[in-house]
Amino acid sequence: MTDPVYTAPRRRRQKNTVTIQDVATRAGVSIGTVSRVLNDRNWVKPETRARVMDAVASTGFVPNARARSLVTQRAQSVALVLGVEPTKLFEDPNYALILEEATDALADADYSLVLLTAATGPARERVSRYLRAGHVDGVLFISPAEPTIDPLVAFFQEGHLPVVVCGNPFSESVGLPMVYADDETGSRALGEHFRASGLRHPAVVAAYPHTSGPAERIGGFAAGYGDGPIHVQSAMEYSRAAGRAAAVELLQSGRTLDSIFATSDLLALGVIDALHAAGLAVPGDVAVAGFDDSSAATQAEPALTTVHQPVSSVARVMVEEILGAIEGDTARTRVLATDVVLRDSTRR
Structure with missing residues (x-):
């Protein structure tokens, strides 16, 4: 005996019977006029547009995205x-x-x-x-x-x-x-803050320092600090691990440091990791700031001073x-x- 589960005909999906022609008929206009209204063309009288939209609402018509793309020549x-x-x-x-x-x-x-x-x-x-x-x-x-x-x-x-x-x-x-975001202005203000806070030996940790954005952050910070050239330590990428590696290299260089500006919050978190691993307190031994004001800034320990960019x-x-x-x-x-x-x- 044949299993009836497999021989019984499948129920066909019920199609949406409301078409653009139904909308046109209800509104008393042509299909072309409905199409112009649905595609937000400007050459339809306001009263006609209102009549078409009332017909759309009353019929429950839903425009077909593929059909609309054929009309507008857009992928949406x-x-x-x-x-x-x-x-x-x-x-x-x-x-x-x-x-x-x-x-x-x-x-x-x-x-x-x-x-x-x-x-x-x-x-x-x-x-x-x-x-x-x-x-x-x-x-x-x-x-x-x-x-x-x-x-x-x-x-x-x-x-x-x-x-x-x-x-x-x-x-x-x-x-x-x-x-x-205005990289230069925010970084300049941060440099001014470092200087006003009595920090005398800053360095910068930056990824891609020769591209425009990081270069403006470095230049703005240096201009705001305003006391000669500032050492820039390159990081491989914008990541916590890269910030940690750059800070380790900076510490091993033997430079005198009391502050570090990292050109992203993720880099700054890595810098803090390296400082803590070296037994240095933040900010007691070395102050640290970042750039972004991302969620990472408030998750840092301690919470991170940073330049807010409106992402x-x-x-x-x-x-x-x-x-x-x-x-x-x-x-x-x-x-x-x-x-x-x-x-x-x-x-x-």
Whole structure:
């Protein structure tokens, strides 16, 4: 006997019977007029637009995203291209916050975010092919440091897609619109604070010191401190481990130190780890400050003095600029204000 479970016909899914024609009939207009209203075109009379929207509400019509994309010639999505390994999303709170804020801001505009990672040559080739295929309408690019000559950056410069860069990861101008915090002003204020606090032997721990953003942080701090050149100790990357390694090397150099400015909070946490391991008190022996005012700053022991950069605002301004560029506007470079947040790591 045949098992009836496998021979019984499956129930077909009930389709949504409300179509754009139903909306047009209810509103007493053409399908084209409904389409123009749903795609927010401007050449529809206000009273007609209101009638169409009333018909949409009363029929329960839900526009088909694929059909809409065929009309608008848009994918209704934006790529966030991350120029580091995917694990950095879990290690660096700034990346996670930018992803969260950008996703929410795009959703408010009915856009989806597509996350792509491009930390290696092969990955960048795949990302370039994906972007060239028209899967997204624009790109948000985030990377801590970039070579001037790179196939992915070259693709962005060709202008095939609107692009907005987070920060300034380049050592020289590449002509792309950027949204970043005012690194120089915040760091200058921190240098002034070090000087006013009586700290006389500062050093800087910096990742990618020759790229624009870190260079402005170093230069701003030195200008604010204002007492000759300050030693800069390079770190391999923006990470706690890299900050610890750089601080160990700095301590082994035999330099006289009473304070360290690390150009990110994660680096500063690593610096504190190295100082504690060496039996030095923070801030009693060495004062430490960071840059970002990320969640890591309040989790540090002691709590970290830092330069606050408005990461949430950076993400939302990036989305504002990319959506404007998708609509045909020219994306602008935007610089957001920073300020110093004083906590226990520099209070002596």
